[in-house]
Amino acid sequence: MEYITSRGFELPTDQHKMENFDWFNMWSNKNFPYHELLLGDTLYWFDTTAQKLVWKTEVVKVDRFPYSDKQEIFDRYPNSLGLKYYDSRPDSGYFVGYKIKVIEKINRDKPTGFRFPQLGWLRVDNEISQKWFNRNPIEDINILDDNISADDKTISEQLAFLNLKMQNVSPERIDKLVSMTIRKDTKIINALKKSADFKCQFPDCGQQIKKKGGGFYVEVAHVKSVSTGGQSVLGNLIVLCPNHHKEFDYGELSISEQTTDNLSGLLNGRQFEIKLTR
Numbered sequence: 001m002e003y004i005t006s007r008g009f010e011l012p013t014d015q016h017k018m019e020n021f022d023w024f025n026m027w028s029n030k031n032f033p034y035h036e037l038l039l040g041d042t043l044y045w046f047d048t049t050a051q052k053l054v055w056k057t058e059v060v061k062v063d064r065f066p067y068s069d070k071q072e073i074f075d076r077y078p079n080s081l082g083l084k085y086y087d088s089r090p091d092s093g094y095f096v097g098y099k100i101k102v103i104e105k106i107n108r109d110k111p112t113g114f115r116f117p118q119l120g121w122l123r124v125d126n127e128i129s130q131k132w133f134n135r136n137p138i139e140d141i142n143i144l145d146d147n148i149s150a151d152d153k154t155i156s157e158q159l160a161f162l163n164l165k166m167q168n169v170s171p172e173r174i175d176k177l178v179s180m181t182i183r184k185d186t187k188i189i190n191a192l193k194k195s196a197d198f199k200c201q202f203p204d205c206g207q208q209i210k211k212k213g214g215g216f217y218v219e220v221a222h223v224k225s226v227s228t229g230g231q232s233v234l235g236n237l238i239v240l241c242p243n244h245h246k247e248f249d250y251g252e253l254s255i256s257e258q259t260t261d262n263l264s265g266l267l268n269g270r271q272f273e274i275k276l277t278r
């Protein structure tokens with residue numbers, strides 16, 4: 001993950017100072033990103049005095065724990081801002097400390113009209129990406145249509161290939177770019193319909209709707225919905241007739257097992273087990 005973190009003071013201009021510092025936050029609650037921050041995450045540092053991002057760094061150590069003694073933290077993390085900062089923190093709460101390695105020194109202005117959240121942490125999502133880094137998220141998901149040559153692959157090879165590609169499309173991107181994604185996952189969806197013979201995969205259904213112009217109509221449902229982070233990958237896609245699709249979406253559904261081959265659980269009180277691919 002990538003984050004922007006803001007500091008209300010002048011950040012070191014020296015790489016070694018940045019890297020030797022014991023960086024941390026102390027909060028009375030488990031504020032974001034107390035749980036979320038991980039080794040390998042990218043941190044961009046915003047200097048409020050300069051109103052610029054000044055460092056791009058990588059998290060190389062994370063330490064988090066509840067505390068009830070500030071002095072103890074000060075003793076353990078001497079290379080920090082000093083007692084004055086500790087004094088300003090709550091007497092007890094949650095400590096998250098981190099060490100960073102500099103990736104590069106940068107000099108990037110804050111986008112106009114942007115207001116930093118009070119706690120000074122931002123996750124770099126698509127919107128932040130575009131606002132702060134002028135990155136076009138669409139480029140990141142431009143991965144399917146160009147790469148596949150349908151002719152020289154069997155359906156199951158195509159499915160495996162498309163599945164691999166779709167795994168790189170994060171749920172968050174999909175969520176933000178639903179209309180874009182619908183276009184982008186057409187191929188895996190069509191391949192899946194074909195592999196299911198355009199028949200509903202729900203046990204004992206097998207419904208097939210013949211179209212007047214030829215071919216068959218069938219739908220593909222996301223087991224975990226796109227809006228809750230489900231991806232268009234094997235194991236999360238199921239070929240269903242319109243009735244079973246709606247029952248999946250609106251019925252009482254609990255999944256007991258979900259793999260790329262198998263899906264089983266309870267739908268409106270009925271046990272089901274579905275072979276997803278063959």
Ligand SMILES: [Zn+2]
Nearest residue numbers: 200205241244
């Ligand atoms: Zn059905």
